[in-house]
Amino acid sequence: MKSVSAIKTGILGLIGILLLSGAALAQSISREAIFAYLAKDGPTKGSDKAPVTLIEFSDFQCSFCKKFWRATLPLIDKKYLDPGKVKFVYRHFAILGKPSVAAAQAAECASEQGKFWPYHDKLFASAGSPLAFTDGKLRGYAKELGLQSQNFAQCLDSAKYSKKVEGETAMAAFLGARGTPAFFLNGQLMVGAQPFEAFEEAIERELKKGSSSQKAKP
Numbered sequence: 001m002k003s004v005s006a007i008k009t010g011i012l013g014l015i016g017i018l019l020l021s022g023a024a025l026a027q028s029i030s031r032e033a034i035f036a037y038l039a040k041d042g043p044t045k046g047s048d049k050a051p052v053t054l055i056e057f058s059d060f061q062c063s064f065c066k067k068f069w070r071a072t073l074p075l076i077d078k079k080y081l082d083p084g085k086v087k088f089v090y091r092h093f094a095i096l097g098k099p100s101v102a103a104a105q106a107a108e109c110a111s112e113q114g115k116f117w118p119y120h121d122k123l124f125a126s127a128g129s130p131l132a133f134t135d136g137k138l139r140g141y142a143k144e145l146g147l148q149s150q151n152f153a154q155c156l157d158s159a160k161y162s163k164k165v166e167g168e169t170a171m172a173a174f175l176g177a178r179g180t181p182a183f184f185l186n187g188q189l190m191v192g193a194q195p196f197e198a199f200e201e202a203i204e205r206e207l208k209k210g211s212s213s214q215k216a217k218p
Contacts, residue, residue, distance in 0.1 A: 031175065031187065032187075034171055034174070034175065035053075035055070035184065035187050038055050038089060038091055038168075038171065038184075039053045039055060039087070039089055042089055042090065042091060043089070043090045043107075043111060043116040043117065043120070044087060044088060044089050044090075045077065045081050045087070045088040045117070046080070046081035046082075046084060046085075046086050046087040046088050047084035047085075047087060048087060049084065050084055050085055050086050050087040051085070051206070051207060052080070052085060052086045052087070052185065052186055052203055052206045052207060053086070053087045053088075053089065053185075053186055054076070054086055054087070054088050054089070054183060054184070054185050054199075054203070055088075055089045055091060055183065055184040055185075056068075056088070056089070056090055056091065056181055056182075056183050057091050057092070057093035057168070057172040057177050057180065057181065057182045057183070057184075058090065058091070058092070058093055058180055058181045059092075059093055059094050059095055059096050059100045059104075059180040059181075060094075060100060060103040060104065060107070060120075060123040060124060060127055060133065061096040061097070061099060061100045061103070061127055061133065062096060062127075062180040062181065063127075063128065064180065064181060064192060064193040065124070065180050065181045065193065066124045066127050066128065067193045068181050068193040069121075069124045070124070071193075071196075072193065072194075072195065072196045072199065073088075075196040076088070076196065076199055076203075079200070080203055085203070085207060086203060090116075090120065091168045091171075091172070092104040092107075092164075092165045092168040092169060093168065093169050093172040093177060093180050093181075093182060094165050094169050095169060095179075095180065096180075099132075099133035099134075100133070101162070101165055102133055102135070102138060103123050103133045103138065104161075104165040105156065105159065105160075105161045105162060105165055106119070106123075106133075106138040106141075106142070106156055107119050107120055107123060108155075108161035108164060108165070109142075109152050109155035109156050109161065110142060110145070110147060110152070112151070112155060113147050113148060113151065113152070115145055115146075115147055118145050119141060119142070119145060119147075122141045122144070122145060123141070126141070135156075138156065139152065139153060139156070175189070176189050177189070177191075178191075179191065179192070181193055183199075185199075185202050185203065185206060186206050188202070190202065
């Protein structure tokens with residue numbers, strides 16, 4: 001029997017394949033349904049009850065993605081994620097070649113052992129150096145972070161998350177992303193590694209909308 005996570009991965013992969021193929025069925029999949037899938041599962045930070053959801057589509061080889069991770073995400077984390085005002089979701093947009101795809105799959109394998117975020121951080125910290133995402137390096141990062149090496153290796157060798165990575169990449173393109181990083185703040189596209197102030201302004205605007213709608217309820 002397939003696990004719940006395997007079924008969810010299959011659903012994401014199926015949607016992605018439909019989007020890539022341009023199948024007629026794909027056109028019946030609403031943006032709202034896709035955002036619901038993207039926001040419900042996967043690597044997240046912050047509270048599930050947060051009124052604002054920020055979804056990042058990212059590539060571990062992307063220098064602008066690394067800039068966002070290093071300079072902006074920590075500020076968002078401190079001001080909005082820790083207090084439970086924003087839920088942050090990471091999704092793959094692996095468009096810079098095979099090393100990007102390999103790194104994305106390796107991050108998913110790390111997630112199986114509860115280490116997605118440490119592995120995510122390690123990948124971005126290592127990005128930019130020569131051969132940072134070779135097979136040997138990806139396995140080495142897992143060992144450094146204390147992951148069970150045999151399980152990680154089996155996961156990586158099986159390419160079990162290839163459809164998930166492919167599906168998320170297809171979804172990003174379908175939703176209008178044309179480069180990395182791309183963000184969707186409560187469904188609204190924000191492009192590029194913008195400064196914290198741009199995210200702050202957009203988040204505050206969404207928080208005010210949520211507050212106003214609550215006050216308007218009888």
